[in-house]
Amino acid sequence: MKITRQNIVQTLDECIDELNEQLNKEQRLSKTPETPLLGNGGGLDSLGFVNLVALVEEKCQERFGRSLVLAESDAKQGTRNPFDTVGTLAEYIEHVLAGNPGAWH
Amino acid sequence: MKSELMRGLLVSDFNIENLSAYLRNDADEPYVQCAVAPYGQVAQTLLDPSLPCWRSELDFLVVWTRPESILQSFWGLLAGSEVDEERIGKEVDDYSQKLLLAKDRASVMFVPTWVVPALHTGHGALDLAPHVGVSRVLMEANLRLLKNLDRASSVIPLNTPKWLELIGEKSFNPRLWYMGKVPFGNELFKAATRDIKAALRGIRGRARKLVVLDLDDTLWGGIVGEVGWQNILLGGHDPLGEALVDFQRELKALTKRGVVLAIASKNEETVALEAIRNHPEMVLRMVDFVGWRINWRDKAENIADLVASLNLGLESTVYIDDSQVERARIRDALPEVLVPEWPADKRLYPHALRSLDCFDKPSLSDEDRRRAQMYMTERRRCELRSQAGSVDEWLRTLDLCLKVEPVQESNLARSTQLLNKTNQMNLSTRRMTEQELLAWASLENHQVWSFHVSDKFGDSGLTGLLSLETAGGRARIVDFVLSCRVMGRKVEEAMLHVAIAWARSEQIREVYAQYSPSARNKPCYDFLQRSGLRCQTDNVFVWDTSQEYPLHHSVRLIHDSHRQPGCCPLPVTPHQP
Numbered sequence: 001m002k003i004t005r006q007n008i009v010q011t012l013d014e015c016i017d018e019l020n021e022q023l024n025k026e027q028r029l030s031k032t033p034e035t036p037l038l039g040n041g042g043g044l045d046s047l048g049f050v051n052l053v054a055l056v057e058e059k060c061q062e063r064f065g066r067s068l069v070l071a072e073s074d075a076k077q078g079t080r081n082p083f084d085t086v087g088t089l090a091e092y093i094e095h096v097l098a099g100n101p102g103a104w105h
Numbered sequence: 106m107k108s109e110l111m112r113g114l115l116v117s118d119f120n121i122e123n124l125s126a127y128l129r130n131d132a133d134e135p136y137v138q139c140a141v142a143p144y145g146q147v148a149q150t151l152l153d154p155s156l157p158c159w160r161s162e163l164d165f166l167v168v169w170t171r172p173e174s175i176l177q178s179f180w181g182l183l184a185g186s187e188v189d190e191e192r193i194g195k196e197v198d199d200y201s202q203k204l205l206l207a208k209d210r211a212s213v214m215f216v217p218t219w220v221v222p223a224l225h226t227g228h229g230a231l232d233l234a235p236h237v238g239v240s241r242v243l244m245e246a247n248l249r250l251l252k253n254l255d256r257a258s259s260v261i262p263l264n265t266p267k268w269l270e271l272i273g274e275k276s277f278n279p280r281l282w283y284m285g286k287v288p289f290g291n292e293l294f295k296a297a298t299r300d301i302k303a304a305l306r307g308i309r310g311r312a313r314k315l316v317v318l319d320l321d322d323t324l325w326g327g328i329v330g331e332v333g334w335q336n337i338l339l340g341g342h343d344p345l346g347e348a349l350v351d352f353q354r355e356l357k358a359l360t361k362r363g364v365v366l367a368i369a370s371k372n373e374e375t376v377a378l379e380a381i382r383n384h385p386e387m388v389l390r391m392v393d394f395v396g397w398r399i400n401w402r403d404k405a406e407n408i409a410d411l412v413a414s415l416n417l418g419l420e421s422t423v424y425i426d427d428s429q430v431e432r433a434r435i436r437d438a439l440p441e442v443l444v445p446e447w448p449a450d451k452r453l454y455p456h457a458l459r460s461l462d463c464f465d466k467p468s469l470s471d472e473d474r475r476r477a478q479m480y481m482t483e484r485r486r487c488e489l490r491s492q493a494g495s496v497d498e499w500l501r502t503l504d505l506c507l508k509v510e511p512v513q514e515s516n517l518a519r520s521t522q523l524l525n526k527t528n529q530m531n532l533s534t535r536r537m538t539e540q541e542l543l544a545w546a547s548l549e550n551h552q553v554w555s556f557h558v559s560d561k562f563g564d565s566g567l568t569g570l571l572s573l574e575t576a577g578g579r580a581r582i583v584d585f586v587l588s589c590r591v592m593g594r595k596v597e598e599a600m601l602h603v604a605i606a607w608a609r610s611e612q613i614r615e616v617y618a619q620y621s622p623s624a625r626n627k628p629c630y631d632f633l634q635r636s637g638l639r640c641q642t643d644n645v646f647v648w649d650t651s652q653e654y655p656l657h658h659s660v661r662l663i664h665d666s667h668r669q670p671g672c673c674p675l676p677v678t679p680h681q682p
Contacts, residue, residue: 018291021126021127021130021291022123022126022127022130022291023126023130024129024130046285047120047122047123047285050281050284050285050287051123051281051285051287051291053280053284054278054280054281054284054285055291057280058278058280
């Protein structure tokens with residue numbers, strides 16, 4: 001599958017659908033760019049975050065044929081946290097999968 | 106009826122929160138809520154009943170471990186060492202003992218068997234060699250674990266390798282393991298959830314008992330009314346024909362598990378029955394069906410009528426039809442009937458049937474195996490009833506015999522099954538596990554009798570249960586349970602006679618029953634109202650034991666002479682001609 005923002009967002013939406021099967025009703029994530037993930041106002045606890053990361057890494061590997069490691073330490077090299085919202089995560093994944101040099105800002 | 110919430114505890118040496126989440130969120134009944142025992146403290150949790158996690162009343166327990174963390178020898182094997190059989194045997198036995206120690210803290214304990222990742226090749230070609238083969242040692246350890254747990258009826262091992270086979274490569278998730286100590290992928294936890302839920306339904310008496318089948322393009326290929334029975338597709342050297350024969354074989358195998366078969370088909374009855382009787386490749390014959398509605402009426406009406414005639418509920422029924430339109434119609438009209446999606450490809454029929462988990466039950470009794478035969482004999486009884494002049498005359502001709510015995514190990518499985526699955530003639534609708542019932546029965550002021558009904562047509566099996574609790578010179582009927590297939594033959598009255606005769610022999614002055622209404626047990630209330638017991642208040646019915654409770658002349662009582670500890674022998678009642 002081609003690495004486009006649209007395809008990445010679709011992949012993330014599927015991950016959210018699968019993650020929501022594990023979450024309580026009040027914790028379930030919406031599939032919008034503004035939906036918070038971690039940090040201030042973030043909805044996921046540590047296990048929820050781990051489950052989401054594993055899902056995203058697996059599905060991106062399957063869809064785009066590229067290995068993706070969403071380790072926090074790599075992500076925080078830049079000034080923004082890619083796990084702030086669904087939207088920032090999509091941006092970050094696009095940045096990494098596109099093989100862009102340098103930290104993500 | 107509002108579904109009860111079942112409470113469970115999950116004990117594991119890995120992060121089992123994902124299983125807890127799937128169990129909690131699963132849409133199928135029963136609904137469950139799980140607590141999770143402290144991570145990685147399996148032995149401590151099993152050995153210490155004073156821990157906070159044991160404080161709540163638990164309906165079920167899941168103890169799921171990894172072999173390398175429980176069996177030190179297995180850890181060594183994975184690291185390349187050979188295994189000493191005696192030593193690993195002892196490790197398995199020690200673990201089994203811990204499980205058996207903890208099992209009574211919940212009504213049922215599930216123990217998934219041990220697995221390692223399917224891609225783990227062990228020592229390659231030596232994988233099944235003794236002492237060094239990973240798979241070999243694991244099979245033997247699991248077999249020993251199973252044998253140790255066999256004697257505990259409330260422990261249900263779960264077949265983890267089956268889930269691995271279903272899920273394949275994604276069974277294990279290395280990413281989740283290293284990030285969160287979750288070894289298994291989501292699909293495996295979902296498969297585990299399905300099996301645990303199916304088992305809980307079976308334990309609560311909610312396993313499905315009846316399969317209603319369409320005929321054309323379901324039991325055979327083609328439309329029998331168009332092509333004649335000689336030309337339907339069944340058997341022969343044809344892949345679809347062979348698959349349909351196998352499908353019928355699988356259905357027949359289901360009947361050995363206490364599931365009965367029936368037909369609902371839009372056809373000319375004579376034409377359809379001719380195919381069943383005459384086609385040489387039919388596996389299922391007339392004797393395999395407990396009833397049928399073969400006509401041109403609406404199938405939903407036919408199914409409702411058929412199920413009612415069998416004294417079963419729609420919630421016990423599965424309907425299988427190749428037609429998407431008919432399936433949709435039944436789902437819409439009869440939402441309690443389970444209508445599985447059915448493959449268009451007939452080669453997939455046997456597999457589709459085998460994959461249904463709605464028949465799962467934790468135990469199988471002789472009566473389960475003979476259930477289909479019992480329905481046949483019931484049909485003959487009904488035919489005789491329609492010929493008899495009066496109910497009394499009919500009853501007299503039945504030559505009904507009621508064998509009474511205390512609830513004990515030999516009849517415990519069936520007694521518990523009856524208690525848990527009977528809804529209509531059930532005074533208090535108590536639900537108990539085998540161990541709970543046995544424990545209750547063994548208390549000094551409790552009596553529990555089972556009633557085994559037979560007549561000249563055959564054996565209806567253990568179909569009645571009555572329990573008494575005595576206090577202060579009075580005896581309360583706690584359970585009064587009767588299978589609907591023997592209702593209306595004076596068995597109800599005979600059961601009361603037995604309880605009251607015992608109370609009279611013990612100089613107990615009064616026997617009473619307190620009716621607890623449920624969504625389905627009004628027939629029990631109706632019986633109590635006409636039973637001759639005095640209605641003291643709305644739901645309390647009383648008998649003064651200064652009077653005998655009459656035994657109907659058509660019933661012959663046989664008392665089991667084998668005396669159980671804590672259970673007094675029953676007074677003998679002479680049969681009235």
